[in-house]
Amino acid sequence: xxxxxxxxxxxxxxxxxxxxxxxxxxxxxxxxxxxxxxxxxxxxxxxxxxxxxxxxxxxxxxxxxxxxxxxxxxxxxxxxxxxxxxxxxxxxxxxxxxxxxxxxxxxxxxxxxxxxxxxxxxxxxxxxxxxxxxxxxxxxxxxxxxxxxxxxxxxxxxxxxxxxxxxxxxxxxxxxxxxxxxxxxxxxxxxxxxxxxxxxxxxxxxxxxxxxxxxxxxxxxxxxxxxxxxxxxxxxxxxxxxxxxxxxxxxxxxxxxxxxxxxxxxxxxxxxxxxxxxxxxxxxxxxxxxxxxxxxxxxxxxxxxxxxxxxxxxxxxxxxxxxxxxxxxxxxxxxxxxxxxxxxxxxxxxxxxxxxxxxxxxxxxxxxxxxxxxxxxxxxxxxxxxxxxxxxxxxxxxxxxxxxxxxxxxxxxxxxxxxxxxxxxxxxxxxxxxxxxxxxxxxxxxxxxxxxxxxxxxxxxxxxxxxxxxxxxxxxxxxxxxxxxxxxxxxxxxxxxxxxxxxxxxxxxxxxxxxxxxxxxxxxxxxxxxxxxxxxxxxxxxxxxxxxxxxxxxxxxxxxxxxxxxxxxxxxxxxxxxxxxxxxxxxxxxxxxxxxxxxxxxxxxxxxxxxxxxxxxxxxxxxxxxxxxxxxxxxxxxxxxxxxxxxxxxxxxxxxxxxxxxxxxxxxxxxxxxxxxxxxxxxxxxxxxxxxxxxxxxxxxxxxxxxxxxxxxxxxxxxxxxxxxxxxxxxxxxxxxxxxxxxxxxxxxxxxxxxxxxxxxxxxxxxxxxxxxxxxxxxxxxxxxxxxxxxxxxxxxxxxxxxxxxxxxxxxxxxxxxxxxxxxxxxxxxxxxxxxxxxxxxxxxxxxxxxxxxxxxxxxxxxxxxxxxxxxx
Numbered sequence: 102x103x104x105x106x107x108x109x110x111x112x113x114x115x116x117x118x119x120x121x122x123x124x125x126x127x128x129x130x131x132x133x134x135x136x137x138x139x140x141x142x143x144x145x146x147x148x149x150x151x152x153x154x155x156x157x158x159x160x161x162x163x164x165x166x167x168x169x170x171x172x173x174x175x176x177x178x179x180x181x182x183x184x185x186x187x188x189x190x191x192x193x194x195x196x197x198x199x200x201x202x203x204x205x206x207x208x209x210x211x212x213x214x215x216x217x218x219x220x221x222x223x224x225x226x227x228x229x230x231x232x233x234x235x236x237x238x239x240x241x242x243x244x245x246x247x248x249x250x251x252x253x254x255x256x257x258x259x260x261x262x263x264x265x266x267x268x269x270x271x272x273x274x275x276x277x278x279x280x281x282x283x284x285x286x287x288x289x290x291x292x293x294x295x296x297x298x299x300x301x302x303x304x305x306x307x308x309x310x311x312x313x314x315x316x317x318x319x320x321x322x323x324x325x326x327x328x329x330x331x332x333x334x335x336x337x338x339x340x341x342x343x344x345x346x347x348x349x350x351x352x353x354x355x356x357x358x359x360x361x362x363x364x365x366x367x368x369x370x371x372x373x374x375x376x377x378x379x380x381x382x383x384x385x386x387x388x389x390x391x392x393x394x395x396x397x398x399x400x401x402x403x404x405x406x407x408x409x410x411x412x413x414x415x416x417x418x419x420x421x422x423x424x425x426x427x428x429x430x431x432x433x434x435x436x437x438x439x440x441x442x443x444x445x446x447x448x449x450x451x452x453x454x455x456x457x458x459x460x461x462x463x464x465x466x467x468x469x470x471x472x473x474x475x476x477x478x479x480x481x482x483x484x485x486x487x488x489x490x491x492x493x494x495x496x497x498x499x500x501x502x503x504x505x506x507x508x509x510x511x512x513x514x515x516x517x518x519x520x521x522x523x524x525x526x527x528x529x530x531x532x533x534x535x536x537x538x539x540x541x542x543x544x545x546x547x548x549x550x551x552x553x554x555x556x557x558x559x560x561x562x563x564x565x566x567x568x569x570x571x572x573x574x575x576x577x578x579x580x581x582x583x584x585x586x587x588x589x590x591x592x593x594x595x596x597x598x599x600x601x602x603x604x605x606x607x608x609x610x611x612x613x614x615x616x617x618x619x620x621x622x623x624x625x626x627x628x629x630x631x632x633x634x635x636x637x638x639x640x641x642x643x644x645x646x647x648x649x650x651x652x653x654x655x656x657x658x659x660x661x662x663x664x665x666x667x668x669x670x671x672x673x674x675x676x677x678x679x680x681x682x683x684x685x686x687x688x689x690x691x692x693x694x695x696x697x698x699x700x701x702x703x704x705x706x707x708x709x710x711x712x713x714x715x716x717x718x719x720x721x722x723x724x725x726x727x728x729x730x731x732x733x734x735x736x737x738x739x740x741x742x743x744x745x746x747x748x749x750x751x752x753x754x755x756x757x758x759x760x761x762x763x764x765x766x767x768x769x770x771x772x773x774x775x776x777x778x779x780x781x782x783x784x785x786x787x788x789x790x791x792x793x794x795x796x797x798x799x800x801x802x803x804x805x806x807x808x809x810x811x812x813x814x815x816x817x818x819x820x821x822x823x824x825x826x827x828x829x830x831x832x833x834x835x836x837x838x839x840x841x842x843x844x845x846x847x848x849x850x851x852x853x854x855x856x857x858x859x860x861x862x863x864x865x866x867x868x869x870x871x872x873x874x875x876x877x878x879x880x881x882x883x884x885x886x887x888x889x890x891x892x893x894x895x896x897x898x899x900x901x902x903x904x905x906x907x908x909x910x911x912x913x914x915x916x917x918x919x920x921x922x923x924x925x926x927x928x929x930x931x932x933x934x935x936x937x938x939x940x941x942x943x944x945x946x947x948x949x950x951x952x953x954x955x956x957x958x959x960x961x962x963x964x965x966x967x968x969x970x971x972x973x974x
Contacts, residue, residue, distance in 0.1 A: 127572045128605040129498050133490030141497035144279055144444045149175040149185055151275055151282040152227070154325070158272075158288045160259055160332065165245045166237040171272045172200075173230050173282075180223040185230070188269035188276040189214045191910070192236045200229040214273050232273050240910035242270025243330075246392045249878075251836035256352055258333035260391045260406060263326035264399060265445060265502045274325045279443050279545060281322035289314045290332050297331040297350055299323075299404050301384035319402060321382055322543045324441055329401035331389050338363055342370035345381050350389040351412060358412040362423040363388065365466070369428045372465045373435065373458065378535035379542070382439055388430065393840060393879050397426045400433030400455070410807050410841075417806040419743035420776040425459055432458035440538055443545040445502035449494050450546055452506060453514015460515060469653075473679040474713040476519060476654040479512040483576065484659055491574035491605055495548050516657040517570045523655040524566065524612070525559050533558045565610060570657075575606030577630075577656070582663040585644045592617060592639045592648065596630055600659075608633060613656055617645040618675070647672050652681040660684075666692045670700045682710075683717045690721025698725055702733035705745065715740075716748040723752025731756045735764060743774040750777055754784030762790035766799070775805035779813035786817035794823055801829065812845045819849035824857050827867065834870050836877065844885040847871055851889030868893060872901040875918075883909070884917040891921030894928045 129137070155172040175185070190212050197205045197216055207216045214232075222228055246258040261271060269276040286298040292313050300319030307313050319328075335350040338359035347370065349363040366388070374380050383403035394408040407430070411423045436458065437451035456479070464472035486508040492498075494513055499505055522530040537546075537554045552567045578600035584593050594615060598608055610631035617624050619642060628637050647668060650660060662684075664672075669692065673685035686704065689697040704710055704718040719737055722730040734756075737749030750768055753761050761784075768781035782800045785793055800814025815833060818826035830853070832838075833846035854867045871893065874886035887905065890898040898921075905918045 127493045127496055127498075128574065130492030130496055130574060131490045131605070134492045134504065135498050135500055139498050139500055142444075142446065142499060142502075143497065144446075145277045147178060147275070147277075147280055148182070149177045149275075151175045151280055151325075153283045153285070154274065154328070155285040156272055156287065156328070158286065158330065160290065161237075162245065162247060162257070162259075164237050165239075165247075166235060167239070167243055167271050168235050169272055170231055170233050171274065172232075173274070174227060175230070176227050177222050177224060181221045182218070182223070183221050184215055184217050186213050186215045187232075187273040188212060188266075189234075189273040190236075190241075190270045191239065192234045192273065195233040195235070197230065197232050200231070205230070212269065234273060236271060239270045241912065242267040244393070246333075247878075256333060256392050258331065258391050260331045260333075260389075260394070261329050262395060262399060262406070263328060263401065265326060268325045268328060276325050278324040278326060278441060278445070281324055281441070281543065281545065283322055284319045284328050286317045286328075286330060287314060288317075288330060288332070293334060294332050295335045295337075295350065297329075297335075297387050297389050297404055299328060299402050319383070321402070321439065323402045323438060324545075327400070327402040327438055327441075329399075329404050329406060331391060331404075331406065333389075333391070335389070340364070340367040342367040343374055343380065345370065345383075346385045348385060348387045350387065352390070352409075355390065355409075355412045358414065361413065361415070361418055362411050363427065365424055366427055366431065368466060369424075369431050369462055372462050373432060376458070376461055376465070376531070376534075377435055377538060378531070379435065379439075379538045381434065382542075383434070386431070386434065388427070393881065395881070398430040400430045400437050402438045403434065405430040405433075414806050416773060417775055417809075419774055420747060421806075428459050428462045429455050432462075435538060439543060440541045441545055443547050445499075445505050446497050447495055447547045448502075448505045449510040449514030449517075450548065450551065452510045453494075453512070453516075454518060456511045457515035457518040460519070470679045470711045470713075473654055474711070476516075477680050477683060478713075479515055480654065480657055482508045483512045483516065483657065487575060493574050493605070494571045513570075513657065519655060520570065520611075520657065521555065521563075521566065525555070525561075529559050569607060569609050573605060573607055575600060576658055577609045577611060578659045578661075579650075580661045580663070581650055583645075583648045586638075587644070590640055590642070592641050592645060594628075594637045594639070594648070595635070596628070596637070596650075597634045598630070598632075611656055611658075613651045614653070615639070616647075616649045616652055617641055618647045619643045619645045647675060649676060649681050652676060652678045654678075654680045664688070666694065666697065670696060673700050673704060679711050679714055682714045686714065686717045686721045690724035693725045693727070695727075695729060698722065698727060698729045698733060701725075701730075702736070705733060705737050705749070706740070708741070712742060712744045715742070715745045719745065719748035719752045723755040726755055728758075731758060731761065735760075738764065738768060738772075738777075743777060746772065746774060746777045747780045750780035750784055752784075754787035757788065759790075762788060762793075762796065766796050769796070769799045769803070769810075775803075775809050778803060778805070778810045782810070782813045782817045783820075786820040789821060793821055794818065794825055794829070797821065797826075798829060808839045808842045812842050815842070815845050815849050819852045822853065822856055824853075824859060824863075827853055827857075827859070827863060831866070831870060834874060840879050840882055843874070843882055847874060847882070847885045847889040848892070851892035854893040854895070864895065865897075868895050868898050872898060875901060875905045880911050880914050883911075883914045887914065887917035887921045891917075891924040894925055896925055896929055899925055 151173055153174040156169060158167060158169040160167060194207060197207045199205065203219050205216050205218065207214060216230065243259065243261045246255055248255045248257060266276045268274050284299060288296045289312050290296055292311055296315035298317030300317050303318050304316040305313055336353045336356045338349040338351065340347045347366050349359055351359045370381055386403060388405040388407055390407050390409045390411055392409050394406060398405055398407045411426060413421055432455040436454035442448050442450045460472055460475045463475050492509055494509060494517065533555045536558050537551055540554055541550060548571050552563055556563050577598050579596055580599050581596045586593060600606055602608055612627055612629045615626045615628055622642050626639050650662060669685045669688040673682055673689065676682045676685065686701060689701055701718045701722050705715055719734060722734050734749045734752050738746050740746050750765065753765065765781040765785050769778045772778055778800065782797060785796055797814050797817050800810050803810040815830055818830060830846050830849050833842055834850065850867050850871060854864060871886050871889045874882050877883050887902065890902060902918045902922050906915060909915045909918060
C-alpha cells in the first residue's frame with residue numbers, strides 16, 4: 102500500500118512521516134538543487150540482458166578515431182523480440198551480423214542504433230550480435246592526448262571514460278548502470294605502447310608488423326560504464342597485497358615519484374580485505390595516471406584512471422598527499438564495482454561508501470585522530486552544501502545525473518554509514534558490511550537493499566533511521582548548554598533542535614554521547630533526542646571542568662554549545678579528541694581576548710599536537726585581530742611543519758598591519774614550500790598593500806609542482822582588481838602554457854574584465870584572447886573559456902559562443918557555452934531595464950522640476966495678489 106507524508110504540527114515542527122522508497126515519494130529537494138518542476142527520473146527499462154561484451158579495437162591517432170568490432174551476447178526479456186537497440190553517437194557502421202554470419206539490417210535515429218533480427222527471439226534464446234564500426238573524433242568517451250607545436254612534450258595517450266554514460270561515444274552498447282556483463286578487450290597498438298584494460302591480461306602478442314595485440318578479460322560482471330582502456334608509453338611500479346599484484350603505471354619520467362604516490366596501496370588493500378571481509382575480487386589491480394584527466398580519478402573495474410597530478414615531488418608532499426584519492430578509488434573496487442548502484446538516484450552507495458572506507462583506512466593506518474579529522478571535515482562540507490540547498494540522499498528529482506555527485510552523496514553518504522555503525526555497534530556493523538557484499542556480490546543495489554540487510558543482521562527494522570537520513574534532507578541544528586546544581590550534585594544539560602522543519606527536513610531522532618570530566622574523574626552517558634527540546638540530569642562527584650557532546654563526531658549535526666571561555670580553554674588543552682580540540686579553537690577565535698590568544702598560540706606552536714588542530718588554531722587566531730594574535734601567527738610561519746606555515750600565512754591576511762606584507766613577501770621569496778608561497782600570495786591580495794601587484798608578480802616567476810604558485814599569483818591578481826594586472830595575466834591564456842594555468846588565467850581575465858572600467862581596446866583584446874580558447878583541443882580549457890566569457894558579459898562574445906555551440910558536441914562544454922550566452926543576455930536585459938528605468942527617472946525629475954517652477958510662479962503671482970493663497974499639503 103502506498104503511504105504518504107502526514108502533515109502534523111507539534112511545537113512548530115513537522116513530524117517525521119513515512120516515506121515509501123519503492124514509490125519514489127521522497128520529498129523534493131529545494132530549488133538550489135533542482136527546479137521545483139523537475140520531473141522525477143525513473144530507472145530505464147531493459148529489453149534484453151547483456152551477458153558478455155567483446156571489444157576488438159584499433160586506433161587511428163591522426164584522425165582521433167576508433168575502429169572496432171563489438172560483440173554483445175544477450176538474451177531478450179520479451180518473447181517475440183524482433184529488434185534490439187543500442188546506444189551510440191556519431192558512428193559509421195560497416196557490418197552488423199549474427200555469430201553465424203547472417204547480416205542484419207540496421208538504422209540510426211539520433212543516438213540510437215536499431216537492429217532488425219532475422220527472426221523472433223524469446224526469453225530462452227541467446228544471440229551474439231557483432232557490430233563493425235568507426236567513430237572519428239568522438240566528443241566524449243575516449244580522449245586523445247597528442248603532441249602538437251604548442252605542446253611538443255605532451256605524452257601520446259589514449260584513455261576512455263565511461264561514467265556516467267560516455268561509453269556509447271566510443272562503442273555501441275547499452276549505456277546504463279542497471280545491467281551487468283562480463284567483458285573482454287582485444288586491442289592492437291604499436292609495439293612501444295602499453296595497453297591497460299580490465300581484469301586479467303590473458304595475452305600480449307607481437308604481430309610482427311610493428312604492432313602488438315593485448316588481450317584482457319574481466320570475469321566479474323559489471324555495468325558498461327566501468328569498461329576502460331588506456332594506451333600510452335608507461336613504466337610500472339609494482340607491489341603486492343595478499344597475493345594480488347598491484348601495478349601502478351606512470352610515464353617513465355614520473356617513475357621516481359611513483360612510490361610517493363602509490364607506495365601505500367598494498368597496505369590499503371590489506372586493510373580493505375580485512376575490514377570488508379571479502380577479498381579483493383579481481384586478478385590484479387591497476388592504477389594509471391593520464392594527462393588532462395577530467396577529475397581526480399575514476400574507479401574503472403580493476404583499472405583505476407588517475408590525474409597526472411597524483412604524482413608530485415618531495416616539496417609538494419609536505420602538504421599535498423595522494424593517499425586519499427588512491428584509497429577512495431581502491432575502495433570503489435568493492436563499493437561501485439563489485440556492488441553497484443542500480444541507478445543514479447542511489448549513487449551515494451558508490452560514492453558515500455567509498456568515502457567512508459577512506460575514513461576506515463585512515464583510522465587503521467594512522468589512528469583515531471586522523472579518523473576524527475576526516476569525519477569532521479566531511480561534515481563541514483555537508484553543512485556548507487546544505488546552506489545552499491537541501492536534498493534527500495536518495496532522490497529522483499534531478500535534472501542531470503551529474504548533479505547527484507555532490508557532497509551530499511559523498512560526505513553525507515559516509516556520515517550515514519558512520520551513524521549506522523554507532524547505532525548498531527562494532528560487531529554488528531561489520532557483520533552487516535560483510536553480509537551486504539556477500540548477498541549482492543557482482544550485483545546491483547538500491548538503498549533499501551542496505552536497510553534490509555542491516556535489519557536482518559541486527560534484528561532492528563531501521564525504518565526511521567533510513568527515512569530521516571536517506572529519504573529526507575537537512576540535518577539537526579542543535580543548541581546546547583549545561584549548568585551545575587551544587588546542592589544535588591547534578592549536571593543539567595539542555596539540548597534543543599532549532600532547524601526549520603518542513604516536509605523535507607523533520608525533527609530528527611538520534612543518540613549522542615555526553616562526556617564529563619573533572620579533577621581525577623570522567624564519565625560518559627548516552628542520551629536520545631527525538632523532539633524539539635530535551636533536558637537531562639547526570640550525577641557527578643564535583644562540578645565538571647569540561648562537558649562535551651559527541652566528541653568523536655558520530656552524529657551529522659550542527660552544534661552550538663554555549664560554554665564559558667574558561668571551559669573552552671580547558672577543552673582545547675584537555676579534550677582527548679581532535680574534534681573536541683578543534684571546537685574549542687573555533688570558539689576561542691569567536692571569543693577573542695588575551696587569554697584566548699595565549700591558549701591558541703600554545704596549540705599552534707605545539708609540535709606534538711595533531712596538525713589539523715594546529716591548522717584550526719591558526720585559523721582561530723586570524724579571527725582575533727589583535728597584535729598578540731598577529732605575533733603568534735608570525736611565529737607559526739617559522740614552524741617546521743609546512744601545514745602550520747600554510748595556515749598561519751592564510752590567517753595573516755586578516756591583519757591590516759604594515760609588518761604583515763613584508764612577512765608575506767619573505768614567505769613567497771624564501772619559504773621552500775609551494776603551498777606556503779601560495780597562501781602568502783592569497784593573503785597579499787586580501788590586504789592590498791601599496792605595491793601589491795609588484796609583490797604578486799613574484800609568484801609569476803616561481804616554478805612549482807602543478808604550477809600552483811604561478812596559478813595562485815594569477816588568481817590573487819584577479820582578486821586585487823587592478824587594471825594593471827590585465828597585461829600580466831594575458832600571456833597565460835595562450836596555447837603552450839600549462840593547461841591548468843590557462844584555466845585559472847581565463848577565469849581571472851573574465852573576472853577582471855567584468856569588474857573594471859577598461860578602455861575599449863583592452864576589453865576587446867581580453868574578449869578575443871578568451872574567445873580563441875573556445876577552439877582548444879582540451880575540453881576543460883574550452884569550458885573555462887566559455888565561463889570566462891559569461892563572467893566578462895560582453896555582448897560581442899555571443900557570436901563566438903554561438904559558433905562554438907554549433908560545433909561543440911561535448912555536453913559539458915556545450916552547457917558551459919549555453920550558460921554563458923544566457924548569462925550575457927540576462928545581463929543585457931537588466932541593463933536595458935536599467936536604461937528604461939533611468940529614462941523614467943529623468944522624465945520624472947524633469948516633471949518635478951517643471952512642477953517646482955510652476956509652483957514658484959504661482960507663489961510670485963500670489964504675492965502680487967493675482968490668486969488666493971495656496972493651501973498647505
